[in-house]
Amino acid sequence: MRRRISGGGEGMIEDVESVMVFLRDVAEKVLRAGESLGLDGIEVYASGGLDVGCEIENGSIKKAEKSFNWGFGVRVLKEGGVGFAYATRKKDTERCVREAMRLSRINPLEGYSLPPEPGRLPDVKGVFSGDVAAMDVEDLVPMALDTVRGVESTGSTALEGGVGTSFWAYVLLSSAGVDVSFAGTEIGGGVFSTHKNGDVSTGFHYESSCTVTPDFFEVGKKAGEMAVMGTRRVRGEKGVVPVALGPDALSSLLGIIFSPSLVGKKALRGETYYSNRVGEVVAWDGLNVYDDPLLPGGLNTSPTDDEGVPSRKTPLIERGVLRGYLFDTEDAHRFPTMPDGERIGSTSNGLRGGYSSPPSTSPRNIVFNPTETSPPSPLEKGRKESGSGLETLYVPEGMDHGYLVPEIMGAHTANSTSGDFSVNAPVAFVVRDGRVVGAEKGVVLAGNLFSSLQKEMLAGVDWRLVGGSFSTTCFYLPTVVAGGMRVL
Amino acid sequence: MSCYGDVDCTLLEFALKAAEKMGCSYADVRFGVSRGTVVEVKNGEVEKTASGVESGVGVRVLFGGVWGFASSNSEMDRERMQALVESAVKTARARESAGSEEKTDVAHGETGKGNVFWSVKKPPMDVSPEEKVSLVLEADRVAREDSVIKSVTTVYSDGVDATSVFSTHGDEVYSEVTRTVIQSHVIARDGELVTSYRFRIGGTMGFEIFDEEDPTSRARDAVESVKRILGAKSPPGGKMTVIADPRLTGVFIHEALGHASEGDLVSAGGSVLRGLLGKEIASPLVSVYDDPTLRGLFGSFPFDDEGTPSRKKTIIENGVLVGYLLDRESAHRLSLEPNGSARAQSYAHVPQVRMSNTYVGKGDMSFDELVEDIKIGIYALGTRGGEVNPTLGTFQFGAQESFLIEDGEVKEPLRDVAISGNILQTLKDIDGVGKDLVIGDPGFCGKGGQMVPVGDGGPHIRIRNVVVGGRG
Numbered sequence: 001m002r003r004r005i006s007g008g009g010e011g012m013i014e015d016v017e018s019v020m021v022f023l024r025d026v027a028e029k030v031l032r033a034g035e036s037l038g039l040d041g042i043e044v045y046a047s048g049g050l051d052v053g054c055e056i057e058n059g060s061i062k063k064a065e066k067s068f069n070w071g072f073g074v075r076v077l078k079e080g081g082v083g084f085a086y087a088t089r090k091k092d093t094e095r096c097v098r099e100a101m102r103l104s105r106i107n108p109l110e111g112y113s114l115p116p117e118p119g120r121l122p123d124v125k126g127v128f129s130g131d132v133a134a135m136d137v138e139d140l141v142p143m144a145l146d147t148v149r150g151v152e153s154t155g156s157t158a159l160e161g162g163v164g165t166s167f168w169a170y171v172l173l174s175s176a177g178v179d180v181s182f183a184g185t186e187i188g189g190g191v192f193s194t195h196k197n198g199d200v201s202t203g204f205h206y207e208s209s210c211t212v213t214p215d216f217f218e219v220g221k222k223a224g225e226m227a228v229m230g231t232r233r234v235r236g237e238k239g240v241v242p243v244a245l246g247p248d249a250l251s252s253l254l255g256i257i258f259s260p261s262l263v264g265k266k267a268l269r270g271e272t273y274y275s276n277r278v279g280e281v282v283a284w285d286g287l288n289v290y291d292d293p294l295l296p297g298g299l300n301t302s303p304t305d306d307e308g309v310p311s312r313k314t315p316l317i318e319r320g321v322l323r324g325y326l327f328d329t330e331d332a333h334r335f336p337t338m339p340d341g342e343r344i345g346s347t348s349n350g351l352r353g354g355y356s357s358p359p360s361t362s363p364r365n366i367v368f369n370p371t372e373t374s375p376p377s378p379l380e381k382g383r384k385e386s387g388s389g390l391e392t393l394y395v396p397e398g399m400d401h402g403y404l405v406p407e408i409m410g411a412h413t414a415n416s417t418s419g420d421f422s423v424n425a426p427v428a429f430v431v432r433d434g435r436v437v438g439a440e441k442g443v444v445l446a447g448n449l450f451s452s453l454q455k456e457m458l459a460g461v462d463w464r465l466v467g468g469s470f471s472t473t474c475f476y477l478p479t480v481v482a483g484g485m486r487v488l
Numbered sequence: 489m490s491c492y493g494d495v496d497c498t499l500l501e502f503a504l505k506a507a508e509k510m511g512c513s514y515a516d517v518r519f520g521v522s523r524g525t526v527v528e529v530k531n532g533e534v535e536k537t538a539s540g541v542e543s544g545v546g547v548r549v550l551f552g553g554v555w556g557f558a559s560s561n562s563e564m565d566r567e568r569m570q571a572l573v574e575s576a577v578k579t580a581r582a583r584e585s586a587g588s589e590e591k592t593d594v595a596h597g598e599t600g601k602g603n604v605f606w607s608v609k610k611p612p613m614d615v616s617p618e619e620k621v622s623l624v625l626e627a628d629r630v631a632r633e634d635s636v637i638k639s640v641t642t643v644y645s646d647g648v649d650a651t652s653v654f655s656t657h658g659d660e661v662y663s664e665v666t667r668t669v670i671q672s673h674v675i676a677r678d679g680e681l682v683t684s685y686r687f688r689i690g691g692t693m694g695f696e697i698f699d700e701e702d703p704t705s706r707a708r709d710a711v712e713s714v715k716r717i718l719g720a721k722s723p724p725g726g727k728m729t730v731i732a733d734p735r736l737t738g739v740f741i742h743e744a745l746g747h748a749s750e751g752d753l754v755s756a757g758g759s760v761l762r763g764l765l766g767k768e769i770a771s772p773l774v775s776v777y778d779d780p781t782l783r784g785l786f787g788s789f790p791f792d793d794e795g796t797p798s799r800k801k802t803i804i805e806n807g808v809l810v811g812y813l814l815d816r817e818s819a820h821r822l823s824l825e826p827n828g829s830a831r832a833q834s835y836a837h838v839p840q841v842r843m844s845n846t847y848v849g850k851g852d853m854s855f856d857e858l859v860e861d862i863k864i865g866i867y868a869l870g871t872r873g874g875e876v877n878p879t880l881g882t883f884q885f886g887a888q889e890s891f892l893i894e895d896g897e898v899k900e901p902l903r904d905v906a907i908s909g910n911i912l913q914t915l916k917d918i919d920g921v922g923k924d925l926v927i928g929d930p931g932f933c934g935k936g937g938q939m940v941p942v943g944d945g946g947p948h949i950r951i952r953n954v955v956v957g958g959r960g
Contacts, residue, residue: 058590061554062555063554063580064557066558066576067546067557067559069559071561085540090563136582138582160756200880269639271677356538360536409876410885410886410906413872414886415683417675417683421906422905422906422957423884424882424908444725444957446957486725488725
């Protein structure tokens with residue numbers, strides 16, 4: 001499956017090694033361009049990658065696509081200021097450095113210096129697969145068709161969806177001695193299904209992994225089964241009842257409300273619910289949350305962050321007690337100490353949205369664990385994930401009644417500051433005697449996430465890695481039954 | 489035709505000829521160059537600045553009734569362009585070889601020709617970084633004058649998008665559109681109570697937009713609003729009558745109707761509006777339009793991303809569904825004419841059917857008339873955004889600020905009102921439309937992983953039987 005470099009040389013570079021060589025060449029050129037400009041520091045982040053995708057519509061493959069994209073971002077320090085600029089053409093190298101210098105005039109950050117050479121880097125597992133990097137459209141077509149067959153095996157229709165792979169690589173060089181390069185892969189797919197049985201309902205399921213090809217038939221089957229069950233109309237009880245949020249639903253709320261409130265600069269400015277609460281009980285005592293940028297197979301796993309700071313695990317909540325916040329190097333420079341005087345340093349959370357974004361503090365792989373034990377390794381679950389014997393509409397053991405909500409709409413309308421939310425579950429499954437008996441359309445869930453996290457939780461065993469739909473954050477979490485939510 | 493900026497038109501023509509030689513029944517090629525600057529200020533300090541330029545090319549082909557697409561942002565010459573077209577054709581062939589039965593095609597619509605520069609009075613590229621920062625710092629300073637305000641984040645951004653679209657239907661268009669926007673997030677805290685308010689000013693304009701709408705006066709309004717919300721109670725949950733202000737009416741119609749009227753969803757069977765053309769789907773008081781030709785508004789554009797000249801579309805006229813938003817493929821599949829609704833986030837994205845500036849037409853009621861016979865209800869203003877499942881017709885959106893209405897009077901403030909409903913039911917439950925049309929609230933709309941700038945608006949409207957959710 002090894003691909004050749006296409007005829008155009010760098011027109012569309014189709015293998016990782018060549019991309020790395022190309023990016024290093026660009027990064028070195030940019031660094032050299034900065035040498036003669038009297039800078040106090042310069043850092044270049046050159047990144048590039050190839051995305052291949054195959055889209056499904058109404059049970060057949062509608063289109064296939066392939067995109068190669070690269071660019072570089074330059075951060076410069078000059079006379080106590082920081083400037084950032086980006087470009088996508090080699091010929092813009094010097095212009096780009098000069099533009100960063102121009103912007104450094106308006107962005108003072110006195111005393112800041114670029115992160116030092118990181119030394120020995122930690123090992124990471126499960127983020128790059130040569131097989132995934134080498135996949136082309138021909139490899140994806142059968143996977144897309146498997147997804148469709150999975151949906152159709154349940155009598156539902158594969159309305160829209162797709163499968164895709166990508167590889168990405170970056171080279172980070174700085175005048176402070178940072179020289180880091182890294183590559184990763186991702187393969188995933190999902191489908192939105194509909195089922196008509198008098199009534200119409202919809203289902204959605206997707207799986208993704210850095211290295212392991214999901215069982216796409218199972219992905220389709222789960223989406224199909226969800227739609228089938230959605231047509232069995234049942235009326236559930238209203239008011240404050242137990243709600244099991246599936247990993248997708250829970251991570252959308254956490255990604256809008258919870259993880260941004262742990263960004264150090266916001267917390268230290270008094271902007272978030274967790275401001276001034278380190279060391280205090282802020283959640284149920286069975287809850288442990290940490291950010292683990294070395295999580296095997298995590299979607300933000302790499303040996304360093306995007307500033308070249310070696311990755312390390314940061315405890316956030318331990319047995320319900322708030323333990324700390326997240327910082328990149330600029331934020332740590334702005335806020336050198338915690339209220340108790342403890343010195344702050346980067347927690348390896350300087351991430352970039354791509355070459356065109358300067359680094360900023362962002363959670364990486366948030367492990368949300370409301371159980372007594374350590375979660376299973378995402379890699380051990382491997383290929384079995386989608387077919388691990390759990391039912392499609394899996395109800396955590398111990399849940400007697402209420403609703404199971406796999407997906408929610410409108411999480412981004414929540415009040416991220418207060419934690420108040422009111423979201424819509426297009427299909428909410430009614431649970432009675434510990435199993436799903438039917439579904440209700442368009443149920444509204446309202447509550448306050450920070451309050452719900454203080455109530456006793458019940459966790460499932462269906463651990464999943466979920467990519468952030470509104471941020472770059474990755475979550476690793478199971479279905480969680482949370483209290484304090486009102487169903488309308 | 490002549491060529492502008494960095495665009496080498498002969499290369500685009502070459503791509504189309506290459507696609508035709510390879511047997512493609514249709515092809516289009518888009519070359520885009522985007523320049524932009526971002527300045528972020530937090531509590532009086534500049535936190536981030538970035539500036540840059542990106543460019544690239546995307547080739548879309550229809551081969552054997554199947555779409556293929558390839559894009560790259562490497563610098564192009566003939567050899568590389570040939571390789572890119574081959575790559576697009578190869579992706580289409582891979583799918584074709586799988587024996588997939590469904591074939592598609594495109595409808596011929598109006599052909600786009602010409603160069604359109606939407607000139608602005610104060611091009612952001614001519615404004616110094618210092619002047620941009622001082623505008624943002626002033627809005628930030630004003631917002632922080634009140635001691636209840638704990639934090640203010642203000643982000644300014646500007647950009648110029650230059651796009652060329654050439655197609656085998658004969659389209660040859662080049663456009664340059666400038667967008668300038670400022671948005672601010674104000675956080676207030678009083679003891680344990682903490683809440684926030686956002687505002688945004690933006691349009692297809694240059695720096696002159698701030699002469700028309702002053703960020704400092706919006707910042708002052710934001711402070712007043714967030715103070716009201718801070719002391720407000722949660723709304724009573726349940727079904728009630730809601731009056732939406734023009735901003736909320738805009739996001740309501742965007743979510744509750746706009747998405748479901750997108751031709752790609754309709755033709756794929758993914759919209760509740762399929763098969764309802766010519767049917768009464770809303771109250772006769774309601775007319776809805778989508779208009780990308782309104783110069784200055786955030787969601788405007790002169791040509792769509794297939795090269796079709798943009799035009800005003802009527803979606804609902806006096807309650808009757810009269811049109812969908814259509815690109816060339818969905819027009820073919822629905823046997824209708826394309827109306828210039830294909831939009832892509834960038835050259836690297838495949839165009840989808842999207843909205844532009846979507847709004848409810850004005851009615852004849854005053855605000856007092858809308859409110860006077862409401863026994864208990866909610867007056868909801870501004871928006872925190874929304875989302876829709878167009879297949880089921882379920883939608884959800886949030887208001888920024890709201891007030892209780894009791895016995896025909898607007899009373900105390902409420903916090904965090906979110907509204908849910910079903911498209912086909914809710915459109916019929918609109919029983920009052922105001923005469924105070926305001927269009928142009930800027931926003932970003934996401935679909936299929938792509939974000940595009942849009943505008944929304946309308947008059948005040950009154951909706952009966954809306955499910956209101958507050959805090960649990």
